[in-house]
Amino acid sequence: MYPAPPFNKQPQEVPGLASKMDPVPDHGEKSYKGSGRLAGRRALITGGDSGIGRAAAIAYAREGADVVIGYLPQEQSDADEVLKLIEEAGSKGFGIPGDITSREFCETLVAQTVEKLGGIDILVNNAGHQQAVDSLLDISPEAFDVTMKTNIYAPFWITKAALPHLEPGSVIISTSSVQAYDPSENLFDYAQTKAANVAFVKSLAKQLGPKGIRVNGVAPGPVWTPLQTSGGQPQDAIVEFGKATPLGRPGQPAELASIYVQLADGSASYATGQIYGAAGGNGHP
Numbered sequence: 069m070y071p072a073p074p075f076n077k078q079p080q081e082v083p084g085l086a087s088k089m090d091p092v093p094d095h096g097e098k099s100y101k102g103s104g105r106l107a108g109r110r111a112l113i114t115g116g117d118s119g120i121g122r123a124a125a126i127a128y129a130r131e132g133a134d135v136v137i138g139y140l141p142q143e144q145s146d147a148d149e150v151l152k153l154i155e156e157a158g159s160k161g162f163g164i165p166g167d168i169t170s171r172e173f174c175e176t177l178v179a180q181t182v183e184k185l186g187g188i189d190i191l192v193n194n195a196g197h198q199q200a201v202d203s204l205l206d207i208s209p210e211a212f213d214v215t216m217k218t219n220i221y222a223p224f225w226i227t228k229a230a231l232p233h234l235e236p237g238s239v240i241i242s243t244s245s246v247q248a249y250d251p252s253e254n255l256f257d258y259a260q261t262k263a264a265n266v267a268f269v270k271s272l273a274k275q276l277g278p279k280g281i282r283v284n285g286v287a288p289g290p291v292w293t294p295l296q297t298s299g300g301q302p303q304d305a306i307v308e309f310g311k312a313t314p315l316g317r318p319g320q321p322a323e324l325a326s327i328y329v330q331l332a333d334g335s336a337s338y339a340t341g342q343i344y345g346a347a348g349g350n351g352h353p
């Protein structure tokens with residue numbers, strides 16, 4: 069159904085653009101069909117400019133939700149493509165660029181989302197930072213910090229700012245990874261953050277269950293996104309990316325969109341504290 073390895077080497081600077089990938093990822097631009105499952109809902113999706121977050125943003129808009137996407141300023145051109153698709157779906161879409169390794173920006177991101185949408189019912193903590201490094205000895209304190217700040221601190225800061233706005237029936241969704249369960253030797257710091265995302269979901273689900281707020285996560289396997297081609301994998305591994313899965317190829321972001329819709333939809337009202345896998349046949353959960 070979708071492109072399989074071998075892929076061309078294609079290094080980009082972090083955070084990378086989806087538009088510059090070869091082949092360009094499928095985020096469901098031409099395929100996702102909505103059926104009003106999220107009508108009237110208001111979503112904030114971090115990292116919604118590209119990859120898995122973009123696929124969720126397109127799907128949410130076509131399901132009737134208004135959507136704010138967060139992203140880095142360097143990603144404005146990717147974000148503009150998403151915002152156009154949200155508008156074409158008949159929903160409101162806003163982009164709020166900024167760096168979530170800053171606590172202050174995380175608080176601004178939530179405050180501006182509430183201002184633009186009139187509230188938040190769906191928070192998707194999806195932005196992430198991943199750099200492959202062979203040896204722990206070569207991870208600088210600064211690089212370690214960026215991974216921790218982006219993947220652990222930012223979801224904490226953003227969720228803390230959003231929580232006072234979340235009414236019963238709201239949902240929080242985290243993008244974790246198979247790396248939480250079966251970490252690669254060259255993703256030592258990243259894998260720890262993705263395990264932290266699982267604990268975030270499972271603890272917070274218990275804390276917020278009595279308030280009627282559901283908290284779930286997604287653990288993708290290899291998905292064809294700029295995160296991977298801009299240093300998330302060594303370029304040699306990009307050539308073979310996804311080959312080791314039983315499906316023999318990476319997933320496309322579009323193939324995960326329905327999971328994010330399902331978790332946001334009130335019809336999944338008994339699902340909380342769960343991690344949903346999408347890994348092409350390998351890994352956990």
Ligand code: NAD
Pocket residue numbers: 083084114115116117118119120121138139140143166167168169194195196197198218243244245246287288289290291292293294295296
């Ligand atoms: P992606 O590069 O398309 O998305 C990641 C986004 O994170 C970027 O678009 C960027 O906007 C955002 N981001 C990164 N650093 C930021 C910062 N400092 N401030 C603001 N935004 C920042 O790649 P993706 O693969 O779709 O990544 C989405 C999530 O999926 C990440 O949490 C990643 O860990 C997770 N994930 C990806 C894979 C995969 O194979 N692609 C597998 C498992 C988990």
Ligand code: MG
Pocket residue numbers: 083084085086117118119139143146294
């Ligand atoms: Mg991006």
